[in-house]
Each structure stands twice: as C-alpha cells, then as structure tokens.
Amino acid sequence: MKKWSTAAIGMALPALIGLGLFVVLPFLLAIGLSFTNARLGSPLGIQFVGLREYVYVLSDATFWRALGNNCLFAALIVPGQTALALGLALLLNQPLRGMVVFRTLFFMPVIFPIALVSVVWILIFAPGPEGMLNGFLGWLSGGAWQPRDFLNDPTWALPAVVLTSIWQGAGFQMVVLLAGLQSIDPALHEAAAMDGAGRFRRFLHVTLPGLRNPLIFVTIVTTILSFRIFDQVRIMTNGGPKGATTTVVYEIVQAAFDRAQLSRGAAMAVLFFVLVLGLTLIQRRVFKQHGAVNR
Amino acid sequence: MAAIRFDQVSKLYPGPVRAVDGVSIDIRDGEFLVLVGPSGCGKSTLIRMLAGLESVSAGVISIDDRSVNDLPPEQRNTAMVFQNYALYPHMTVRGNLAFPLKMRKTPPAEARAKIDEVAELLELSPILDRKPAQLSGGQRQRVAMGRAIVRDPAVFLMDEPLSNLDAKLRTQIRADIASLQHRLGTTTIYVTHDQVEAMTLGHRICVMKQGAVQQIGPPGEVYERPANAFVAGFLGNPGMNLIPAGAVSAAPDRLELDLAGQSLAFESSAIPSGDRIGSNCLLGVRPEALTPVKPNSQEPQLRCTIEAVELIGHEQLAHLSLASSEMPSTPLAGSYTDKIIARIPSTVRLERGSAMWFGLSPDAIYIFENDGEKRSIDHRATESPPVES
Numbered sequence: 274m275k276k277w278s279t280a281a282i283g284m285a286l287p288a289l290i291g292l293g294l295f296v297v298l299p300f301l302l303a304i305g306l307s308f309t310n311a312r313l314g315s316p317l318g319i320q321f322v323g324l325r326e327y328v329y330v331l332s333d334a335t336f337w338r339a340l341g342n343n344c345l346f347a348a349l350i351v352p353g354q355t356a357l358a359l360g361l362a363l364l365l366n367q368p369l370r371g372m373v374v375f376r377t378l379f380f381m382p383v384i385f386p387i388a389l390v391s392v393v394w395i396l397i398f399a400p401g402p403e404g405m406l407n408g409f410l411g412w413l414s415g416g417a418w419q420p421r422d423f424l425n426d427p428t429w430a431l432p433a434v435v436l437t438s439i440w441q442g443a444g445f446q447m448v449v450l451l452a453g454l455q456s457i458d459p460a461l462h463e464a465a466a467m468d469g470a471g472r473f474r475r476f477l478h479v480t481l482p483g484l485r486n487p488l489i490f491v492t493i494v495t496t497i498l499s500f501r502i503f504d505q506v507r508i509m510t511n512g513g514p515k516g517a518t519t520t521v522v523y524e525i526v527q528a529a530f531d532r533a534q535l536s537r538g539a540a541m542a543v544l545f546f547v548l549v550l551g552l553t554l555i556q557r558r559v560f561k562q563h564g565a566v567n568r
Numbered sequence: 569m570a571a572i573r574f575d576q577v578s579k580l581y582p583g584p585v586r587a588v589d590g591v592s593i594d595i596r597d598g599e600f601l602v603l604v605g606p607s608g609c610g611k612s613t614l615i616r617m618l619a620g621l622e623s624v625s626a627g628v629i630s631i632d633d634r635s636v637n638d639l640p641p642e643q644r645n646t647a648m649v650f651q652n653y654a655l656y657p658h659m660t661v662r663g664n665l666a667f668p669l670k671m672r673k674t675p676p677a678e679a680r681a682k683i684d685e686v687a688e689l690l691e692l693s694p695i696l697d698r699k700p701a702q703l704s705g706g707q708r709q710r711v712a713m714g715r716a717i718v719r720d721p722a723v724f725l726m727d728e729p730l731s732n733l734d735a736k737l738r739t740q741i742r743a744d745i746a747s748l749q750h751r752l753g754t755t756t757i758y759v760t761h762d763q764v765e766a767m768t769l770g771h772r773i774c775v776m777k778q779g780a781v782q783q784i785g786p787p788g789e790v791y792e793r794p795a796n797a798f799v800a801g802f803l804g805n806p807g808m809n810l811i812p813a814g815a816v817s818a819a820p821d822r823l824e825l826d827l828a829g830q831s832l833a834f835e836s837s838a839i840p841s842g843d844r845i846g847s848n849c850l851l852g853v854r855p856e857a858l859t860p861v862k863p864n865s866q867e868p869q870l871r872c873t874i875e876a877v878e879l880i881g882h883e884q885l886a887h888l889s890l891a892s893s894e895m896p897s898t899p900l901a902g903s904y905t906d907k908i909i910a911r912i913p914s915t916v917r918l919e920r921g922s923a924m925w926f927g928l929s930p931d932a933i934y935i936f937e938n939d940g941e942k943r944s945i946d947h948r949a950t951e952s953p954p955v956e957s
C-alpha cells in the first residue's frame with residue numbers, strides 16, 4: 274500500500290466534501306429518519322419507533338402497486354428504447370450527405386426538459402377527436418377509431434407515459450450506440466462480407482458483438498432511469514388513474530411532502546435504494562459472466 | 569483456382585482522384601503476383617476492387633473469364649489478409665476459422681476437419697481456444713492467413729500482411745507464405761512496400777505509379793531491365809542511382825556523356841550510340857555496381873566526393889556527390905540530383921570529404937531518356953522493351 278500524501282488528500286478533499294455533504298449525509302439522514310416518526314413541519318418531538326415505518330410500507334398495497342408499475346415501466350422502456358435507439362443509430366450511421374442535421378434532430382429531445390416534453394405530450398394525448406393522436410388515429414382508420422382520454426384511461430395511461438419517456442430518452446442512447454458503431458473497425462465488415470456474410474449476418478456477427486459494451490451500458494442506465502421515473506408521472510397523470518401509473522419515487526414524494534410523512538418517505542427511499550442497488554449488481558454480475566464489462 | 573484479368577480498369581474517387589488509371593493485367597491460374605509502388609499509387613484500391621470492396625469506375629475485372637464487376641464481395645470467393653488482420657475480436661481462433669465455413673453452410677463435421685487441418689498447417693492447434701486479444705502479432709497474422717485459406721478461395725489477396733511484424737518474424741513468415749502458396753497453388757496477389765518481399769515472393773512483380781502499371785515481369789527481369797527510370801529507382805534498396813547527363817558525342821558506337829562537368833566516353837556496341845539519345849539523358853547505375861578503382865584516364869570513371877557514410881553490417885553505403893573542391897557542382901534540373909549512393913564492402917576505409925574514383929563498366933550502366941516518360945533505352949533488350957500492357 275502506498276501512503277497517501279498530504280497533497281493527494283488535499284486535492285481529493287473538495288470532491289470528497291461535496292460527495293459527503295450532498296450524497297452520503299442525506300442518505301444517512303434518510304436512514305436515520307426512517308426509524309423515527311418524524312413528520313414535516315410537526316411541532317412534536319421526534320421519537321425512535323424502530324421498524325414501524327418499514328412494516329407499514331411493506332404491508333401497503335400502494336407501495337407494491339408502485340413497485341409493480343416500476344417493473345412494468347422498465348420492462349417496456351428498456352427494450353423499446355434500446356431497440357429504437359439502435360435502429361436510429363444504424364440509420365444515422367449511413368455515409369450520406371446531411372447526416373449531421375438528422376443526428377442533431379434526433380438528439381434534440383434529450384436536451385428538452387422532461388417537464389416541457391410532458392406538456393407537449395399532454396397536448397398530443399389530449400382527449401376527444403380534436404386531440405392530436407386521436408385525430409391522427411381517426412384519420413388513419415378512416416373514422417373507425419373511438420377517441421379516448423389516454424391519460425385518464427387505466428389501460429392506456431401507462432403506455433402513454435412509456436411512449437413519452439422513450440421519445441425523450443432514445444436520443445441519448447442513440448448517441449452512445451452511434452459512437453459504438455463508429456468504433457467498429459470497417460475492415461471487420463469487409464472481412465465478414467468476403468467470408469460470405471450478407472447484410473443481416475454481418476449485423477449479427479460483427480455489429481452486435483461490436484456494440485456489446487455500449488449496449489450493456491445503455492441497458493443498465495435505462496433500467497435505473499426507468500426505476501426513477503417521476504417527472505412525467507407527476508406532470509402527466511399524477512400517478513392515476515387509480516394508481517395505474519404511480520411509481521415508487523412518486524409515492525415517496527407524495528408521502529414526504531404532500532402528506533408530510535417524512536419518516537415513511539425515508540423508509541420507502543431506503544427500501545428502494547437497496548432494491549435498485551441489488552438490481553444493478555445483479556445486472557453487472559450477469560454481464561460480467563459473459564466477460565464484457567471492464568474490458 | 570482462377571485466372572484473373574483486369575481490363576482497362578480505372579477507379580475514380582470523388583475529388584476527383586484517379587486512384588487507378590486504365591490498368592490491364594492478366595494473372596495466370598496459380599500465379600503469385602506481387603504489387604509494388606510508392607504510397608498512394610493505388611495498390612490497395614486495385615485489389616479491393618477485385619475483392620468487391622470498392623466499385624469499379626471503368627473497365628472490367630474478370631475471374632475465370634466471368635466479369636465480377638457487379639458481384640457483391642460475398643459472392644466472389646476471394647479471401648483477403650488485411651494489414652491489421654481484422655480478426656473477429658469476440659470469437660476464439662477456432663471461431664474465426666469456422667466463420668467463413670459457417671457462412672458457406674459447410675457441414676459441421678467437414679468444417680471441423682478442415683479447421684483442424686488448417687490449424688495443423690499453420691501451427692495454430694495450441695491456441696485454438698484463445699481470443700485474438702490474447703495472441704501475439706505473429707499468431708494473429710497466422711490466424712488471418714488461416715481464415716483466408718480455410719475455405720479454399722479462388723483468389724488470395726494480401727495487403728501488406730507482414731508490415732506489422734518485426735524483421736525476424738517477417739523473414740520467417742515470408743518463407744512460410746511462399747511455400748504455402750506453392751503448396752496450395754492458389755492465385756495470389758500480394759501488396760507490399762518491402763523490397764525483399766517484392767523480389768523473393770512472387771512469380772511476377774507489377775510496379776505501379778500514380779494508378780498506372782509501369783512494368784510487369786519476373787523479379788529478375790524487372791530488376792535487370794527496368795522499363796523506365798521510375799522502376800529502376802524504385803526497385804532495389806537503395807534504388808538505382810539516376811544521374812542527369814548531357815550527351816555530347818553522337819557518333820555511332822560511341823557515347824560521350826557530360827556529368828556535371830565530368831566527361832565519360834564509352835566505346836562499345838553494347839551502349840546505345842549518341843544519335844539515339846536526345847541531348848539530355850539519365851545515367852543509371854546500381855549502388856552495388858559502383859566499384860572503387862584507382863584513377864585512370866583510359867577508362868570511363870566517375871570522380872566523387874564522399875559526403876557521408878552509413879555502416880550497415882558487412883557493407884557500407886557511401887553517399888557521394890559529383891562535386892569536387894576545385895569544381896563546384898552545377899545545379900541540375902528535375903527531381904534528380906547528383907547525389908549518388910554506392911554499396912561498398914565495409915573492409916574498404918572511407919573518409920568523409922575525400923575523393924573517390926569509380927569505374928563504370930558499359931554492362932552495368934543504363935541510359936534513360938530524360939523526358940516525362942523516362943523510358944529505358946535498353947541496349948540489352950534484343951526485341952521489344954519489357955513493357956506489357
């Protein structure tokens with residue numbers, strides 16, 4: 274072991290202080306709060322109540338509903354967004370003129386704030402035949418489409434939020450995958466072609482393996498992001514209708530700030546942290562077994 | 569097995585860059601052709617067009633009398649060894665060797681036998697289960713060769729396949745390639761920058777310059793009877809000395825040259841007489857043909873000043889100039905200077921700045937026209953000059 278020099282510690286200190294102040298401390302506070310009965314703005318003193326809040330949360334149907342929704346979001350967003358991003362990256366990797374324009378266009382949703390994106394999609398999903406999507410589907414089906422209120426329909430609300438999320442997030446993944454595509458040695462494609470592989474088999478045997486690490490990165494990040502979904506839900510559906518789109522983070526915010534149950538929010542946050550951490554570790558382990566991470 | 573024909577083949581890149589310019593070459597079935605030329609002369613472009621990796625702008629490329637201009641690479645049955653090997657990084661050595669067989673739907677049992685055979689041939693058996701990242705440069709090179717030969721292609725294309733290896737390994741694999749090609753008898757086109765590879769590997773050498781073929785022929789012939797000054801200066805390490813000279817005498821059977829003030833007279837029927845040469849020509853002489861002699865006014869001799877000496881093992885390269893202390897060198901036109909290199913046994917003591925005399929035997933000198941073409945005025949050619957088209 275090398276001894277840490279004072280200079281090294283001095284240089285690392287600002288970052289470490291920031292990390293401690295804004296990440297570690299709040300998290301430790303949350304753990305601490307989760308074992309109390311703290312309420313937001315309550316004049317009463319804080320008491321240690323042990324695992325009471327955890328027991329409550331784990332027996333609360335809304336929490337399980339939110340967690341289930343989170344899984345559903347991840348199950349729809351991760352494959353959908355990755356496939357879309359891969360398709361876009363493949364299209365935008367063509368050596369054609371003006372590609373930069375298209376790349377910029379498809380990346381644009383990423384720099385829009387999600388609040389703005391949500392408002393735009395609320396307009397698209399507007400109920401009645403005047404709603405953009407309803408109108409379009411009506412035109413497409415020659416009037417056979419029954420206009421519906423997507424965001425207030427228990428079956429359609431979650432897919433609607435999923436669509437919004439994918440639209441906003443795909444651009445980022447696309448850029449990552451595009452960089453991955455461009456780092457594949459063109460000679461590999463040429464060698465595969467001369468070895469007798471047509472377009473599709475070149476994609477299968479050269480492109481996909483070459484994109485392995487970017488795909489893993491993108492999958493892990495998207496999984497975490499889709500478990501953290503909050504803004505779209507808050508703005509577009511408020512978790513409704515009837516909890517159809519609620520998520521764990523949405524429930525945490527509801528508990529802590531709308532119902533002032535600070536300790537309950539903290540308990541949920543800790544549970545959720547452990548869950549997402551576990552999920553990420555499992556994902557990393559799975560990918561590592563195939564010898565792709567950290568190479 | 570295949571015969572290849574390039575018929576007036578050209579390649580235009582946008583720009584426009586004429587990378588290949590009206591090339592016509594006939595390559596016999598089983599022949600080993602070496603393509604040489606300076607960087608950017610279109611060697612890679614030419615073989616990539618044959619492989620189908622570049623489109624053909626004009627002309628016809630045919631394999632066994634069948635035009636392949638419009639065939640995609642996967643239908644041409646050519647195999648290439650790339651300069652960086654282009655091994656599939658996520659597959660093992662076995663996977664790399666199996667890939668071309670799998671793509672051609674070879675039955676698994678047959679494929680396995682074929683892979684084992686190739687692995688045996690190239691000594692790959694102990695490393696079959698490794699990935700390319702776990703191999704040395706020489707092993708990667710052999711895997712790339714293996715992947716090319718495992719499916720018995722009609723044509724092998726190799727684009728500087730040894731340039732990433734160290735000198736020792738290069739010598740060894742060079743010999744392996746020659747014997748392998750001999751054994752398999754597959755038509756092969758081999759691109760190289762290396763003089764030794766060019767001279768030793770192929771049945772014929774094709775020298776290119778700016779997209780055009782300068783000369784094709786057996787290595788010895790191209791070396792002995794270069795079609796023009798470019799070929800003469802390109803082959804050999806270092807290449808032939810090309811010294812601008814003025815032709816003074818125009819009498820039959822006599823040639824008198826003026827080299828920066830020095831007069832050289834040749835009286836021999838072996839030398840083209842002055843009347844066949846314009847007033848300007850290039851005198852060509854190989855570095856190894858310059859032998860130091862005692863000054864003697866009877867014979868044609870060059871008086872040079874030693875500018876620098878490079879010792880390379882058993883011999884040394886003397887960099888010479890025609891200038892002498894009494895007579896400063898006259899500036900010479902064109903890209904050729906009066907810089908001359910001689911290859912001398914290292915037993916001879918050379919001293920910088922001192923003068924030296926070299927005898928010029930009429931058999932050892934070449935005369936090239938000093939016009940744009942710089943064509944050889946070859947006194948050794950009995951019939952037509954050795955240029956094929």
Ligand SMILES: Nc1ncnc2c1ncn2[C@@H]1O[C@H](COP(=O)(O)OP(=O)(O)OP(=O)(O)O)[C@@H](O)[C@H]1O
Binds near residue numbers: 586587611612
């Ligand atoms: N894709 C391209 N677009 C435009 N010009 C190109 C392209 N590829 C090659 N060229 C040009 O074509 C000419 C021939 O290139 P080529 O790669 O065939 O040369 P080469 O003889 O293989 O050279 P080297 O020995 O350096 O590999 C060069 O002038 C090069 O700049």
Ligand SMILES: [Mg+2]
Binds near residue numbers: 611612613727
């Ligand atoms: Mg090249």
